[in-house]
Amino acid sequence: MSKIQEIATAIESGKVKLIEGLVKEALEAGEDPNEILNTGMIGAMGNVGAKFQANEIFVPEMLVAAKTMKKGVEILKPHLAGDSVGAKGKYIIGTVQGDLHDIGKNLVALMIESAGFEVIDLGVDVPAEKFVESIKANPDCKVVGASALLTTTMDSLKNTVKAIIDAGCKSQVKIMVGGAPITQAFADEVGADAYTPDAGAAAVKAVELAS
Numbered sequence: 583m584s585k586i587q588e589i590a591t592a593i594e595s596g597k598v599k600l601i602e603g604l605v606k607e608a609l610e611a612g613e614d615p616n617e618i619l620n621t622g623m624i625g626a627m628g629n630v631g632a633k634f635q636a637n638e639i640f641v642p643e644m645l646v647a648a649k650t651m652k653k654g655v656e657i658l659k660p661h662l663a664g665d666s667v668g669a670k671g672k673y674i675i676g677t678v679q680g681d682l683h684d685i686g687k688n689l690v691a692l693m694i695e696s697a698g699f700e701v702i703d704l705g706v707d708v709p710a711e712k713f714v715e716s717i718k719a720n721p722d723c724k725v726v727g728a729s730a731l732l733t734t735t736m737d738s739l740k741n742t743v744k745a746i747i748d749a750g751c752k753s754q755v756k757i758m759v760g761g762a763p764i765t766q767a768f769a770d771e772v773g774a775d776a777y778t779p780d781a782g783a784a785a786v787k788a789v790e791l792a793s
């Protein structure tokens with residue numbers, strides 16, 4: 583089994599204690615950090631989701647897989663870093679109210695930071711007003727990103743974008759949205775400036791919007 587496959591298996595089976603060593607071994611063996619992230623880690627979480635949907639695993643197993651992935655990403659983070667932090671300005675990000683998923687949002691934050699932004703991470707279950715408060719408290723911030731992972735929190739994302747627009751913040755910030763159920767059509771409908779399907783594309787788009 584390849585090192586990347588071992589990482590994927592460890593995440594799928596929630597081997598929290600093994601992941602740190604496996605990621606270090608893969609890096610030492612010369613595996614590409616982006617390949618470890620995309621194939622080993624994100625791919626594994628996709629399989630976890632499919633098993634959950636098929637009732638083969640339940641919430642506790644999903645939780646431990648998520649914990650394993652987070653720990654693996656911590657080891658990988660320095661190897662994914664790019665431009666100097668903060669050079670491109672500030673980027674506010676959060677997962678919308680009612681939604682506790684943060685792995686995707688954290689990856690977007692990581693890539694955005696790697697692209698040279700100072701990231702202000704509001705966390706998960708973030709009320710629309712908190713996004714607005716943070717934008718107003720950081721007048722030098724030019725881009726804000728909101729993430730939603732559940733079809734049931736798409737409305738919350740819609741409300742977040744609306745709250746930012748209604749508060750008059752559109753003259754200050756561009757709004758980016760993303761998450762598994764989000765589409766370009768949804769982004770257009772709610773009035774967001776950009777939708778990107780993954781973290782890498784989000785970083786490229788953030789640079790474009792900030793310049």
Ligand code: B1M
Binds near residue numbers: 645680690733
């Ligand atoms: Co949940 N969950 N979950 N879950 N969970 C999903 C999302 C689900 C698809 C699983 C399934 O049924 N197949 C399903 C949603 C179904 C739906 O809405 N249609 C689901 C469900 C139902 C639930 C609960 C309701 C389960 C329950 O309690 N009965 C519950 C809801 C809790 C809540 O939020 N209120 C729940 C809970 C959980 C855990 C807490 C156990 C755990 C989350 C732990 C954590 O995040 N700290 C969890 C997990 C791990 C998952 C799956 C398995 C994995 C999510 C993930 O991390 N994916 C997920 C199934 C799946 O995704 N296949 C599932 C990997 C991550 C890298 O991808 O988040 O999509 P993703 O992020 C991508 C892109 O979407 C994009 O870039 C990222 C990286 O490239 N992106 C952006 C994300 N944000 C972006 C922002 C941008 C741009 C791009 O710009 C700003």
